[in-house]
Amino acid sequence: NAGVMQNPRHLVRRRGQEARLRCSPMKGHSHVYWYRQLPEEGLKFMVYLQKENIIDESGMPKERFSAEFPKEGPSILRIQQVVRGDSAAYFCASSLTAAGGKTGELFFGEGSRLTVL
Amino acid sequence: AQSVTQLDSQVPVFEEAPVELRCNYSSSVSVYLFWYVQYPNQGLQLLLKYLSGSTLVKGINGFEAEFNKSQTSFHLRKPSVHISDTAEYFCAVSYNAGGTSYGKLTFGQGTILTVHP
Numbered sequence: 001n002a003g004v005m006q007n008p009r010h011l012v013r014r015r016g017q018e019a020r021l022r023c024s025p026m027k028g029h030s031h032v033y034w035y036r037q038l039p040e041e042g043l044k045f046m047v048y049l050q051k052e053n054i055i056d057e058s059g060m061p062k063e064r065f066s067a068e069f070p071k072e073g074p075s076i077l078r079i080q081q082v083v084r085g086d087s088a089a090y091f092c093a094s095s096l097t098a099a100g101g102k103t104g105e106l107f108f109g110e111g112s113r114l115t116v117l
Numbered sequence: 118a119q120s121v122t123q124l125d126s127q128v129p130v131f132e133e134a135p136v137e138l139r140c141n142y143s144s145s146v147s148v149y150l151f152w153y154v155q156y157p158n159q160g161l162q163l164l165l166k167y168l169s170g171s172t173l174v175k176g177i178n179g180f181e182a183e184f185n186k187s188q189t190s191f192h193l194r195k196p197s198v199h200i201s202d203t204a205e206y207f208c209a210v211s212y213n214a215g216g217t218s219y220g221k222l223t224f225g226q227g228t229i230l231t232v233h234p
Contacts, residue, residue, distance in 0.1 A: 004160070033221065042121070042207055042224035043161070055219065091160060102211045102220025103168060104151045108160035 003027065005074075006092050006109035014117050019079040019086070021112040025094030032075045033101055034067060037089040037111070046090075048101060049075060082116045089113045119144040121208050123225035130198055131233050138193040138228045140208030150191040151209040151222065152182055161207065167191065178202070203232045 003026035013019050025032050030051045035043040036059075045059040049069040060067065064082075069075040079086055090113075093106040100106055124139040142148060149168050153161040165176025172184040182193045191208060205227045211220040 031219070035222075035224075040226070042123075042209075042226045043222070044224070045221040048219060048221060056221065059221075093161075098219040101222070103149060104163055104166045104209075104211070104222070106163070106222075108153075108162070110158065110160045 004092060004094050004107050004109035006090075006112050008112060009110065010113050010115070012115045012117060013082050015083055016081050019082050019114055021077040021079075021090050021092075021114070022074040023077070023092030023094075023109060024074040025092070026096075026107050029094035029096050029107070031095045031098055031100060032069050033093045033095075033106065034075075034077050035091045035093065037091060039088070043091060046077075050098070079114070082114070084116045087114055087116045119146075119148065119210055119212070119223050121210055121223055121225035123206075123208055123228045125228050126226065127229045127231065129231045129233060132200055133197045135196050136194065136198050136202075136230065138206050138208075138230065140191045140193065140225055142189050142191065142208075142210050144189075144210060144212075146212055148210045148212060149220075150182075150184060151211075152176065152180070152191075152193050153207045153209060153224075154178075155205045155207065155227075157204075164193070164206070198230070198232045200232050200234060202230060205229050 005024040034046040047067045048056040064080045089111045091111045093108045151166045152164040167184045208225040209222040
């Protein structure tokens, strides 16, 4: 799973700033998922993207959060006007097929840990 | 809606002792079941999964799990643990039905396994 690259690994922001988290999927994977892990909790699904398309964003907060996966370049999770409650680990996973998210054929990155002061 | 409950938040054991990490799920439809392991500051790695067939599933590092449909459980076991098994373990489910070709995972809260010498 070292093939999924996330950066930055650690990010510190003050309240009101913007956070941008990047994810490069494994080579050949065009399906990307973002999960959030709050302290003392399991991972929670945020969004599922294919190249240039958001397929399922049912887990994304309605405001301040957005995600994209352009034709070229990494997937980006963007959090505007961060608040302390956004402090969490954000994990990206990729799969070769759409069904990979259902059958567990997911490869996770090492996560980006956001701290909001 | 589906949910996953890991009954123990922390499990301390001595090296070479057996261990069982418990997981129960609730779902109104058929599910796929997974166990992931997370080492400190790393991403998640798939240990094993149940999709269909034999209810006893063997995974990596000597772990196994048994799917019990009547009890809606998927407990993880290892007959003899090593220091290197110290990590956090997550149980997860996804829908095995529905009209979508993709899926997303619902995770439990995690169980921290600590193996003492």
